[in-house]
Amino acid sequence: MSAPSTDVRRKSMYEEALEQGISRREFLKIASAVTLALGLDLKEMPKVVRAMETKPRIPVIWMDFQSCSGPTESFTRSYQPTVEKVLFDMISLEYNGALMAGSGTAAEKHVEEIVEKYPGQFILAAEGSLPTMPGALAIAGQPRYYEKWREIASKAMAVVAVGSCATWGGIPAANPNPTGAKSVIDFVPPGVPWIRIPGCPPIGEVITNTLAHIAILGKLPEVDELGRPKEFFRHRLHDKCQRRPFFDAGLYVESFDSEGAREGFCLYKMGCRGPTTYNACAELRWNGGLSWPIQSGHPCIGCAAPNFWDEGPFYARVVQLPGTQTTINPERVGLGIAAVAALGITAHAAASVISRRRLRKSEAEAAAEEAKETAHEG
Amino acid sequence: MANGRVVVDPVTRIEGHLRIEAEVENKRITKAYSSGTAVRGIELIVRGRDPRDLWAFTQRICGVCTTVHALASVRAVEDALGIQIPHNAHLIRNLMHETILIHDHVVHFYQLHAMDWVDVVDALKADPAKAAEIAQMYSKWPNSTAAYFKDVQDKVKRIVDSGQLGIFATGYWGHPAYALPPEVNLIAVAHYLEALDFQKDVVRIHTIFGGRNPHPNYTVGGVPWPIDPNMDNALNTSRLTEVEKQIDRAYEFVKEVYLPDVLVLSAFYRDWTYGGGLTNYLAYGDLSPVSIYDVKSYRFPRGAVLDLNLNEVHDVDPRAIDQVQEFVDHSWYTYDGKETPGYGLHPWDGQTNLHYTGPTQEYEYLDVQGKYSWVKAPRWKEKHMEVGPLARMMVGYAAKNERIRHAVDDALSRINHLISALNLNKAPVDIRWMHSAIGRTLGRALDASLAVEFAKEDMAALWANIRNGNLATFDSSKWEPNTWPKETKGVGWVEAPRGSLGHWVIIKDQKIEKFQAVVPTTWNASPRDALQNEGAYEASLVGSPLEIPDQPLEIIRIVHSFDPCMACAVHLTDLAENRTIEVFLDM
Numbered sequence: 001m002s003a004p005s006t007d008v009r010r011k012s013m014y015e016e017a018l019e020q021g022i023s024r025r026e027f028l029k030i031a032s033a034v035t036l037a038l039g040l041d042l043k044e045m046p047k048v049v050r051a052m053e054t055k056p057r058i059p060v061i062w063m064d065f066q067s068c069s070g071p072t073e074s075f076t077r078s079y080q081p082t083v084e085k086v087l088f089d090m091i092s093l094e095y096n097g098a099l100m101a102g103s104g105t106a107a108e109k110h111v112e113e114i115v116e117k118y119p120g121q122f123i124l125a126a127e128g129s130l131p132t133m134p135g136a137l138a139i140a141g142q143p144r145y146y147e148k149w150r151e152i153a154s155k156a157m158a159v160v161a162v163g164s165c166a167t168w169g170g171i172p173a174a175n176p177n178p179t180g181a182k183s184v185i186d187f188v189p190p191g192v193p194w195i196r197i198p199g200c201p202p203i204g205e206v207i208t209n210t211l212a213h214i215a216i217l218g219k220l221p222e223v224d225e226l227g228r229p230k231e232f233f234r235h236r237l238h239d240k241c242q243r244r245p246f247f248d249a250g251l252y253v254e255s256f257d258s259e260g261a262r263e264g265f266c267l268y269k270m271g272c273r274g275p276t277t278y279n280a281c282a283e284l285r286w287n288g289g290l291s292w293p294i295q296s297g298h299p300c301i302g303c304a305a306p307n308f309w310d311e312g313p314f315y316a317r318v319v320q321l322p323g324t325q326t327t328i329n330p331e332r333v334g335l336g337i338a339a340v341a342a343l344g345i346t347a348h349a350a351a352s353v354i355s356r357r358r359l360r361k362s363e364a365e366a367a368a369e370e371a372k373e374t375a376h377e378g
Numbered sequence: 379m380a381n382g383r384v385v386v387d388p389v390t391r392i393e394g395h396l397r398i399e400a401e402v403e404n405k406r407i408t409k410a411y412s413s414g415t416a417v418r419g420i421e422l423i424v425r426g427r428d429p430r431d432l433w434a435f436t437q438r439i440c441g442v443c444t445t446v447h448a449l450a451s452v453r454a455v456e457d458a459l460g461i462q463i464p465h466n467a468h469l470i471r472n473l474m475h476e477t478i479l480i481h482d483h484v485v486h487f488y489q490l491h492a493m494d495w496v497d498v499v500d501a502l503k504a505d506p507a508k509a510a511e512i513a514q515m516y517s518k519w520p521n522s523t524a525a526y527f528k529d530v531q532d533k534v535k536r537i538v539d540s541g542q543l544g545i546f547a548t549g550y551w552g553h554p555a556y557a558l559p560p561e562v563n564l565i566a567v568a569h570y571l572e573a574l575d576f577q578k579d580v581v582r583i584h585t586i587f588g589g590r591n592p593h594p595n596y597t598v599g600g601v602p603w604p605i606d607p608n609m610d611n612a613l614n615t616s617r618l619t620e621v622e623k624q625i626d627r628a629y630e631f632v633k634e635v636y637l638p639d640v641l642v643l644s645a646f647y648r649d650w651t652y653g654g655g656l657t658n659y660l661a662y663g664d665l666s667p668v669s670i671y672d673v674k675s676y677r678f679p680r681g682a683v684l685d686l687n688l689n690e691v692h693d694v695d696p697r698a699i700d701q702v703q704e705f706v707d708h709s710w711y712t713y714d715g716k717e718t719p720g721y722g723l724h725p726w727d728g729q730t731n732l733h734y735t736g737p738t739q740e741y742e743y744l745d746v747q748g749k750y751s752w753v754k755a756p757r758w759k760e761k762h763m764e765v766g767p768l769a770r771m772m773v774g775y776a777a778k779n780e781r782i783r784h785a786v787d788d789a790l791s792r793i794n795h796l797i798s799a800l801n802l803n804k805a806p807v808d809i810r811w812m813h814s815a816i817g818r819t820l821g822r823a824l825d826a827s828l829a830v831e832f833a834k835e836d837m838a839a840l841w842a843n844i845r846n847g848n849l850a851t852f853d854s855s856k857w858e859p860n861t862w863p864k865e866t867k868g869v870g871w872v873e874a875p876r877g878s879l880g881h882w883v884i885i886k887d888q889k890i891e892k893f894q895a896v897v898p899t900t901w902n903a904s905p906r907d908a909l910q911n912e913g914a915y916e917a918s919l920v921g922s923p924l925e926i927p928d929q930p931l932e933i934i935r936i937v938h939s940f941d942p943c944m945a946c947a948v949h950l951t952d953l954a955e956n957r958t959i960e961v962f963l964d965m
Contacts, residue, residue, distance in 0.1 A: 056542075057542055065416070066416060067394075068441035068442070069394070069441045069442050070441025070444065070593060073442060073444065074441075074592055076485075076489075076574065076578065077578045077591065082574075082578075083574060084574055084575065087545065088533070092542035092543075093544045093545050094544060096545060097388060097391075097392070098390070098392070098393065098442075098489075098490070099391070099489060099545045100548060101391075101493045101498070101545060101548050101549030101550075102390065102547070102550070103386055103389050103390045103934045104385065104386040104388065106548045106550070106928075107388065110547060110548045131417075131418075133734070134734070134738040135734040135737075136416065136418075137415070138397075138415040138416070139388050139395055140387050140388060141385070141737075141740055141741045143736065143737060143739065143740075143741070144738070170438075171418070171420065171423065171438045172418040172419065172423075174423045175423065176422060176423070177423075178417075178419030178732065179417060179418060200438065201592055201593065203590075204578075255854045255857065256599070256601075256602050256851070256852040257600065257604045257851050257852035262606045262609050262611075264610070264612065281590075286585050286589065287578065287584075287585040287590065287591055288578070288582065290582050290585045290586065290620070291586060291589055291590070292589050292590060293588075293589030293590055293595050294589070295611075296586065296588060296589035296590075296595065296602070296603050296613075297601075297602040297603025297604065297612075298588070298589055298595035298597065298602040298603070301434055309435070312428060312431050313427065313428035314428070315428070315431070
């Protein structure tokens, strides 16, 4: 009637592979592919092999709160590794509201069993923000679900916040934040390691490879000062953008379906957040490396950046003056002031444009000049 | 427990948070209550923002049926601003729309719903050779060989033997309501895995047009990326052939795997006729080959069917203030400060204030006589309606739409053929049999089956335009906010995967003044209204058996047949007064 007992010694990834009829030689090939996929040097391969020989599939509890399920959906789109590989060979996804078989009491009991059985050994992933307004989120009759979350988190090996809502609060926390939403990280007890995977949603491969890193190497990947894995969030989109040469040349799209748009010019003046957004879109791209927003003609809305929802409108470059609540639109209020506030973006443009000696009569050029002058004055 | 109240919370394999409470007498459900147990407040969050950004916010209402909210929002804003988008943009949006219908239905069936009909662990008992024989009987899908099914079975065995069942750990395996032979269970498990692979490919259509999936990009006025077959950075031949490749693959998968699997399931579950629920069906209609404003050309027709009377279709108008209205008498909102106002409001006139009066500590049951859900109760001319693929089929059938009639009649005759070919000894089915949980599931497969045909047609039309030198994709005339009227309002509708979706927007001084979405799951998952009429989920559960109260398979089977999407359903906005929301807490 019920599921077969889970009280069996868990097999290592190598044992699983042997049972699939995979030879030692093939296994080593897989291990080298995994080593490279994790962004490691091949000389690190023995570590990966050892880990795969000894590590059982790691239990993962993945909870969803004030979420749109975008992160779970994106997770299922991963090409490398595929979600099937992750689900059946790398991790053991014990709870996920969208994918798991059981409902209601069976589902809730199972979480308790896993927490009890593998204290300090399971990954706790979450998508969606947690509201502080009682009743705004009541799972299993618990109107203050953040208390339950805190309790489970206290026993996790690590907490992984998947997506911008879990990471920063996301859209529910956008002004005026009607439910008092916060990131799940705000409710992680001290001492429990955590990691942020921002993105609305994150790229599927960013999610699966972060989980793979933890499952295979048994530790969290290296992170930046905001807790994001460096492997995926070290660079701004702008640094790796295929339209970057047009930015440097001062060639901008001024309207969708214009001549510049057909040529694939830079989308900066359409509001593109590429210069201020850290994410792997330009390199990994989306859905098996096929494309990404900027390639497909739309400016980046900066979905992996903190508070991006409140930094609109998306089709204008609006920047916040540092240390103030004031936002201005550089297209409207005079480019000189904007350049100061633009956190060095236009100054950076100036340097690029001038060094390449490909000046064109454009607003960016003017902005760049202004920025340079202002910078000298400052 | 013979009698009493059964609670299912959370209902999983859905989007969002849903709680079902059911009164049970002698193993039969006599009353049911549906509660949305989470709220975010996206309608409040979009107020005061640039209308051109609206799509990006509302798209985050749901990452499962991703893009349909974006589509409804750009349509609403274009309606308000009087923008007619170029034909190419309309076709590209149609292709993205058809893609989500296909993707969402396939994922819903295999990943979210199939486990209610398919006993995964029972697949271990199957004879792979016999499974191949059955599969080949109802489809010409090339994977259906004994060796292939043996491989899949070994994989299931490995997972079960490992003791770590992962996502399969908590299923109600062995429950007496499962009716498939082990071989058909095995076929379905194999296709579960294939669907997982398929779904990540078909959305590549969104990646081409919208840069990514989930949450591809939209633009008010058309589509953001220009078409130019001679440009490396534009939507060119190589990009369009990738789209075409995915359409072809989707066509094969839906016609040879998904639809046939649902037909065979229908044959085996022919007698499990529970879950029909409301007999009123509503569709706004959609997927015109020409323009959203050409209602007569809709391939999914518009209309309402009442009391399962398939001889009459009633006119539907999303703009008419006496048609679509929302009630809040059993929802955690107020109108005009009144807890139980007793009247409904059209979205343009409506108002909503969050007014949570539920328990603030852990609870056993909700007060279902009072307010018990974050979901409002939308009604059409004060009648409770079901929306969704089954509604599209019923309205299309009643409207004598030839393609829908053909699709439905053909499916029913194939089910009858399977019933006799498999010697199932069951009575034949007709369209009234579709008024059931399995019929709803069949309606969804037919929806996808039509969508792959529409996609082929729209792709051909797009190629034809390009061949004729028509490359326009964007109307820039109303892009700048200073070209807009001081105050204007619009509505955008979409036949989303889960049913009729409407976004109503009022734009004032270049900003969003008011916005409200009435979404498919709000219709279906609604609580009772002022007249005590129940919502579609609630009505559909009444009369269903419930064999084992702590394994409520029948409840999730019926509720899943609607494909719940609770994050979509739970909305709030303050349309009455332009001020910050009031939150009342009864501690």
